[in-house]
Amino acid sequence: MKKNIAEQGATTQLLSCIAMLLLWLPAVAFAQPRCEYPRPQFERTDWLNLNGSWNYQLDNENIGVEKNYPQATSFAQQITIPFCPESKLSGVGHTDFIEGIWYQRTVIVPQAWQGKRIILHFGGCDYRTQLYVNGKYVGEHFGGNSSFSFDITQFVPTDGKCNIVLGVRDEQRSRLQPAGKQSNLLNSYGCMYTRTTGIWQTVWMEPVADGGLASCRITPSLDEGTFTFEPSFIGYQRGGKLRISVKDGNKTVSRATATASDGSIVTVKLPKVHAWSPEDPHLYTIAFSVEDPSGKVIDEVSSYAGMRKVELRGKKFYLNNKPYIMRLVLDQGFYPDGIWTAPSDEALRHDIELSKNAGFNGARLHQKVFEQRYLYWADHMGYIVWGESPSWGMDWTNPVAGRNFLSEWSEYIERDYNVPCIVAWSPLNEVWMPDKDNQRVRLTNDLYTLTKSLDRTRPVVATSGGYHAGKTDIYAEHCYTQDPKEFYNQLKGITEGKPYIQHPKFSAPYKGEAYIIDEYGGIGWIVNKDSKSWGYGNNPKTKEEYYKRLEGLTADILSLDDICGFCYTQLTDVEQEKNGIYTYERGEKFDMKRIHDIFQMSREKAKQIVKNY
Numbered sequence: 001m002k003k004n005i006a007e008q009g010a011t012t013q014l015l016s017c018i019a020m021l022l023l024w025l026p027a028v029a030f031a032q033p034r035c036e037y038p039r040p041q042f043e044r045t046d047w048l049n050l051n052g053s054w055n056y057q058l059d060n061e062n063i064g065v066e067k068n069y070p071q072a073t074s075f076a077q078q079i080t081i082p083f084c085p086e087s088k089l090s091g092v093g094h095t096d097f098i099e100g101i102w103y104q105r106t107v108i109v110p111q112a113w114q115g116k117r118i119i120l121h122f123g124g125c126d127y128r129t130q131l132y133v134n135g136k137y138v139g140e141h142f143g144g145n146s147s148f149s150f151d152i153t154q155f156v157p158t159d160g161k162c163n164i165v166l167g168v169r170d171e172q173r174s175r176l177q178p179a180g181k182q183s184n185l186l187n188s189y190g191c192m193y194t195r196t197t198g199i200w201q202t203v204w205m206e207p208v209a210d211g212g213l214a215s216c217r218i219t220p221s222l223d224e225g226t227f228t229f230e231p232s233f234i235g236y237q238r239g240g241k242l243r244i245s246v247k248d249g250n251k252t253v254s255r256a257t258a259t260a261s262d263g264s265i266v267t268v269k270l271p272k273v274h275a276w277s278p279e280d281p282h283l284y285t286i287a288f289s290v291e292d293p294s295g296k297v298i299d300e301v302s303s304y305a306g307m308r309k310v311e312l313r314g315k316k317f318y319l320n321n322k323p324y325i326m327r328l329v330l331d332q333g334f335y336p337d338g339i340w341t342a343p344s345d346e347a348l349r350h351d352i353e354l355s356k357n358a359g360f361n362g363a364r365l366h367q368k369v370f371e372q373r374y375l376y377w378a379d380h381m382g383y384i385v386w387g388e389s390p391s392w393g394m395d396w397t398n399p400v401a402g403r404n405f406l407s408e409w410s411e412y413i414e415r416d417y418n419v420p421c422i423v424a425w426s427p428l429n430e431v432w433m434p435d436k437d438n439q440r441v442r443l444t445n446d447l448y449t450l451t452k453s454l455d456r457t458r459p460v461v462a463t464s465g466g467y468h469a470g471k472t473d474i475y476a477e478h479c480y481t482q483d484p485k486e487f488y489n490q491l492k493g494i495t496e497g498k499p500y501i502q503h504p505k506f507s508a509p510y511k512g513e514a515y516i517i518d519e520y521g522g523i524g525w526i527v528n529k530d531s532k533s534w535g536y537g538n539n540p541k542t543k544e545e546y547y548k549r550l551e552g553l554t555a556d557i558l559s560l561d562d563i564c565g566f567c568y569t570q571l572t573d574v575e576q577e578k579n580g581i582y583t584y585e586r587g588e589k590f591d592m593k594r595i596h597d598i599f600q601m602s603r604e605k606a607k608q609i610v611k612n613y
Helices: 003-022 345-357 370-380 399-416 439-454 484-496 543-558 592-599 603-611
Strands: 052-060 077-081 100-108 117-122 127-134 137-142 148-151 161-169 201-209 211-222 226-233 241-248 251-259 266-269 286-291 298-303 312-313 315-318 327-332 362-365 386-388 422-426 427-433 465-466 474-479 513-520 563-571
Touching: 137 148, 137 399, 161 474, 211 286, 211 298, 226 241, 226 251, 226 286, 241 266, 241 327, 251 266, 251 327, 298 312, 315 563, 327 345, 327 386, 327 513, 345 422, 386 399, 399 439, 427 563, 474 484, 484 513, 484 543, 513 603, 543 592, 543 603
Parallel strands: 327 362, 327 563, 362 386, 386 422, 427 465, 465 474, 474 513, 513 563
Antiparallel strands: 052 077, 052 100, 100 161, 117 148, 117 201, 127 137, 127 161, 211 226, 226 266, 241 251, 241 286, 286 298, 312 315
């Protein structure tokens, strides 16, 4: 069944790429980049990929509106979308600060789409986006990592010709917007890297009939053997029917019909439950069909879902009602040539493959919201992840920054609620500075409550490392001690309910929550050294020393039953930070069988290693 889904998706993507390339052949002299369907868990067959060559103009002075850029029919320079202007793959490579950029291109909406709503989608655009179509203002969006769309139907003329102009502001140094690991200085330094501005994920357009499906939440219940569907619809046409079909492989195992209206809730029972897990990533195919009052099919969407359950029982993490050790790696999602954007769909898949080969069963998707194609591969390959935000860069004491963060965070959860591989939400990473007027506690609690209100099915790691505050389901701590014996002595207090807390003076007290070391190691091993290269602690002198240190640190965590898992820093080197299992270019540094065996060691073996201290 899994192979069947992958083959269908690959065929659809190939046909789309060929069609789009033929459509654009007079305008471009190179293959269209990132031509796969960008939203694989909510897929329509009729769509138009708008990646490729666009025109652009920098606007650091914020005078584009005064210069009448919204009405521009061209700009002098070209950029390849979906890559940001700082990247090599964009064809620009401008790494200085960019506080404003304008994009322009002409799109011909197919005549066959007349009578339908025309939706223009953006996978990601950093940070504040204003859209104009044929010189008219359509709307704007705040948020650098969340996906968004505009209904441009009323702006499309009868001949279908649309002049699309996008104005983007990215005022990172204002500290009013989340920026993640983007450097706030001119150049990269420490664990801060090259910035991303403007469009950095796929742009596409699709037609949707009035009354068609806008979205549908899918909630699995492993214990009951059911999927619950909560659909919402676009436009105002009502009175039709929503039909849902669930397939296991090529066999339809359940069907349901509901009124096509917001507020409908449909639950389907499976005759036999096959759970999803990293060891067995079984997925069900979902087909949605919307009919108008006359019975005519007006919309069809394909999706998939996994039957899995995540929960905490005491200090242990459970997957599908069984204790499960989270063996995670820190993945920052940077690429030498694309920065935040993977050069290809294959590159996304390959990163997961590299991680699994190293012995990890999942990742913290660190300080960035990963694109939906990455989550698709994690679902299909069997790989658990934490959904995290790019929380660094904002001043959490500023109410405007807090509002910006809360609204964008809610969009992340809504977008990826259905994804089986996401097993936890983690909004904040290493919040530093002592509290000010209790604002840090307030923001943390607001984030926790908001997350729980949007998703009751996953635990929340409110703050990962740094200064802890407010409510959390998992108490997550960071520790980069490099000596295994010292590391164990720091951690062993968990057996008496007194876990390691890096900054107890500024942190909320531990109340018996599940506990994890979600950053450790970071052992430097530098293949190509330069003046800025670094890793945590003193770099080992030999690979044998590296293996021994890595084994000891990992054994320390696994030997303690009250620690529910680990997250090792990190999967790959990123620019000057050279502590990855792999190089920045995804090359191997080590004997991967030895690395795999270390991260996959049993708790029993770990306890034997620790006994020798």
